[in-house]
Amino acid sequence: MDKKEEQPTIVIDVGESNSHEKAFDVISPCLQINPINLTFKHISYSINRLEINKDFFHHLSFPIKLTKKVILDDVSGFIEAGELVALMGGSGAGKSTLLDILSGINKRGNISGEVLVNNEDVKKFKTSIGYVSQTDYLKGTQTVEEALNFYIKLKAPLSSRQSEREMIVKEVLDVLDLTKIKDSLIGTEKRRGISGGEKKRVSIGCELVTEPGIMFLDEPTTGLDSFSSLAVVNALQKMAHKGTTIVCTIHQPRPLIFQKFDKIIMLNRGHMMYFGPPSGCKSFLKEAGFETEDNVADALMDAGAYEYGNDQGRELLAENFGGEKKSVQQVFEKRKTTIVKEIEEINSVDLEKMKKTIGRPVGFYELIKRLVISDYRDPSQIFGQIFAKIFFSLLIGSVFFNIQNDQQGMRDKGGVLFFIVTSQAMSLMDYLIQFIEERTLMRRESGKGLYTITSYYCAYILHSIPFLIFYPTLYLAIAYPMLNLRPGFVNFLCMWGALVLTTFTSQGMYYAIAAISPNITVAQIISPIFIVILMIFTGFFIQKDNIIGFWLWAYYLSYLRYAFELVMLNQFDDIPLFCQPDELVGGECPYTSGRQYLDSLQITSSILVDYFVLAGFCIAFNVFVLIALHLFNKEKR
Numbered sequence: 190m191d192k193k194e195e196q197p198t199i200v201i202d203v204g205e206s207n208s209h210e211k212a213f214d215v216i217s218p219c220l221q222i223n224p225i226n227l228t229f230k231h232i233s234y235s236i237n238r239l240e241i242n243k244d245f246f247h248h249l250s251f252p253i254k255l256t257k258k259v260i261l262d263d264v265s266g267f268i269e270a271g272e273l274v275a276l277m278g279g280s281g282a283g284k285s286t287l288l289d290i291l292s293g294i295n296k297r298g299n300i301s302g303e304v305l306v307n308n309e310d311v312k313k314f315k316t317s318i319g320y321v322s323q324t325d326y327l328k329g330t331q332t333v334e335e336a337l338n339f340y341i342k343l344k345a346p347l348s349s350r351q352s353e354r355e356m357i358v359k360e361v362l363d364v365l366d367l368t369k370i371k372d373s374l375i376g377t378e379k380r381r382g383i384s385g386g387e388k389k390r391v392s393i394g395c396e397l398v399t400e401p402g403i404m405f406l407d408e409p410t411t412g413l414d415s416f417s418s419l420a421v422v423n424a425l426q427k428m429a430h431k432g433t434t435i436v437c438t439i440h441q442p443r444p445l446i447f448q449k450f451d452k453i454i455m456l457n458r459g460h461m462m463y464f465g466p467p468s469g470c471k472s473f474l475k476e477a478g479f480e481t482e483d484n485v486a487d488a489l490m491d492a493g494a495y496e497y498g499n500d501q502g503r504e505l506l507a508e509n510f511g512g513e514k515k516s517v518q519q520v521f522e523k524r525k526t527t528i529v530k531e532i533e534e535i536n537s538v539d540l541e542k543m544k545k546t547i548g549r550p551v552g553f554y555e556l557i558k559r560l561v562i563s564d565y566r567d568p569s570q571i572f573g574q575i576f577a578k579i580f581f582s583l584l585i586g587s588v589f590f591n592i593q594n595d596q597q598g599m600r601d602k603g604g605v606l607f608f609i610v611t612s613q614a615m616s617l618m619d620y621l622i623q624f625i626e627e628r629t630l631m632r633r634e635s636g637k638g639l640y641t642i643t644s645y646y647c648a649y650i651l652h653s654i655p656f657l658i659f660y661p662t663l664y665l666a667i668a669y670p671m672l673n674l675r676p677g678f679v680n681f682l683c684m685w686g687a688l689v690l691t692t693f694t695s696q697g698m699y700y701a702i703a704a705i706s707p708n709i710t711v712a713q714i715i716s717p718i719f720i721v722i723l724m725i726f727t728g729f730f731i732q733k734d735n736i737i738g739f740w741l742w743a744y745y746l747s748y749l750r751y752a753f754e755l756v757m758l759n760q761f762d763d764i765p766l767f768c769q770p771d772e773l774v775g776g777e778c779p780y781t782s783g784r785q786y787l788d789s790l791q792i793t794s795s796i797l798v799d800y801f802v803l804a805g806f807c808i809a810f811n812v813f814v815l816i817a818l819h820l821f822n823k824e825k826r
């Protein structure tokens with residue numbers, strides 16, 4: 190049988206069940222779905238883990254031993270183009286693990302067996318496969334339509350035209366019943382948006398607009414009410430009718446939902462327990478001795494629990510089933526050879542190769558656009574920064590108003606410059622939290638091949654540049670004249686440049702902390718430690734000669750020291766200082782020039798050197814972030 194010739198009608202033959210024909214929806218003019226057959230043969234998955242050795246005391250053996258935990262054991266099956274398949278099983282049965290393996294996601298454990306899409310290794314098409322995880326990773330400041338447009342623009346073939354893309358988005362909105370809410374914001378933690386069920390359908394839509402021939406969904410109905418669950422499964426069924434092969438994990442579906450699937454794959458403790466259409470479940474259970482009039486999905490789960498559960502659970506379930514029990518596994522084992530034979534048959538069918546989708550160069554522009562729109566729709570961080578700058582500049586401007594170049598003024602100026610530099614560095618702490626939140630989305634989207642990590646980070650930095658220049662400008666524009674700092678445009682410009690560079694370097698440092706921190710809590714603990722160390726070693730509190738050898742590294746690595754030295758040199762080099770009558774010591778003025786004050790703080794470098802070192806730190810931090818994002822933020826489960 191040549192399936193290519195038969196398109197768009199594909200015959201589905203499922204194990205021992207009755208074969209049925211499935212015709213793809215021909216009213217789909219836009220979505221170009223490549224029919225995909227998926228076969229998986231002898232899949233086993235195990236992980237090695239370290240465990241406490243309970244025999245340690247009895248036999249005086251090693252206290253820790255390496256054990257192997259088998260999570261999937263010889264699982265085989267096939268899914269044909271346009272089928273909607275439910276992967277069922279109790280908690281810990283191995284559903285998510287099998288879904289990950291089928292979708293080509295890298296796993297940490299040992300995998301054996303083969304997964305083929307249209308006869309080719311699934312791993313080759315990892316980024317072309319649609320995968321909807323249990324958690325919705327969406328940009329809350331986008332509208333529903335914008336989210337779909339973002340995906341299609343970044344993943345559609347370069348040859349596709351704008352009008353075609355618009356039609357696909359329109360069709361997907363329609364299929365998923367999202368047209369009415371297409372202009373609604375998805376919503377963030379601060380601002381409520383669409384409902385959970387709608388979010389799930391948007392996540393599905395984001396995948397669907399990229400026209401995947403095959404899609405995997407991890408528990409798409411979990412956490413949804415029965416109506417929303419039905420709406421999601423209905424949408425999946427419509428997509429399957431248009432030709433997309435769909436596999437999703439699901440927990441105990443109600444009968445209405447259960448019947449919508451073309452095939453059920455039931456797992457129990459890593460073993461396959463049932464493979465076939467929902468209509469075949471009842472006879473299968475009967476054959477295994479579990480005759481029931483209940484909901485078949487529930488009965489299937491119970492039969493598995495009966496076989497693999499403990500004695501107590503078995504007793505409980507025995508009351509329900511009655512009669513002499515057989516083993517579902519035993520009955521299923523007989524069917525296994527038929528499944529493997531079917532897989533060979535499916536693999537002998539010559540279907541078009543699966544298409545590979547490649548990220549588009551427009552990705553960078555789309556990323557910046559999304560970030561700018563996000564700032565516009567959720568400007569709380571920008572307003573927060575502006576408020577902080579105005580507040581701090583007025584605070585120090587009024588406390589240290591009109592500082593003179595006398596002995597007290599000299600010290601005040603030193604303190605004020607220290608405060609300006611360090612407060613500017615500290616004020617960017619919220620960038621760290623925002624970056625960690627963004628990182629999760631970036632990990633997901635780059636894992637799907639929408640863009641590269643490098644283009645994301647460059648876009649992220651680029652979109653923040655105007656703000657990182659504006660904040661220190663605002664700070665100095667208010668504080669500089671109030672404080673009576675050194676007059677002259679060149680001195681102002683030098684101070685401004687130092688503060689802007691400090692801002693960029695601090696942003697790099699916070700992103701570096703964020704890139705290596707596993708979560709926000711860890712990052713929030715690490716960053717104040719860093720900042721305090723950097724502040725102690727600015728050279729304002731303790732000079733190099735008084736630092737003990739162990740801490741000298743911190744003196745050299747404190748980028749705030751170079752920033753502080755720079756602004757001090759700019760303010761004090763070559764200026765005369767005078768004494769008020771009460772400041773004379775033995776009739777003499779202790780400091781008659783700014784240079785003397787700089788020498789007392791052991792500030793001997795030059796403005797140019799400090800600029801270069803600061804710029805070097807800024808570049809180094811950003812290169813470190815890129816390396817860390819590539820090393821630690823790859824999708825791997």
Ligand SMILES: Nc1ncnc2c1ncn2[C@@H]1O[C@H](COP(=O)(O)OP(=O)(O)OP(=O)(O)O)[C@@H](O)[C@H]1O
Nearest residue numbers: 236260278279280281282283284285286287297826
């Ligand atoms: N990396 C891992 N380390 C340790 N155990 C793991 C790992 N991955 C999976 N497991 C174990 O393998 C089993 C199957 O996990 P999996 O997440 O696939 O189950 P599931 O059927 O999806 O369960 P649930 O419905 O509760 O999400 C579980 O017992 C789980 O604890």
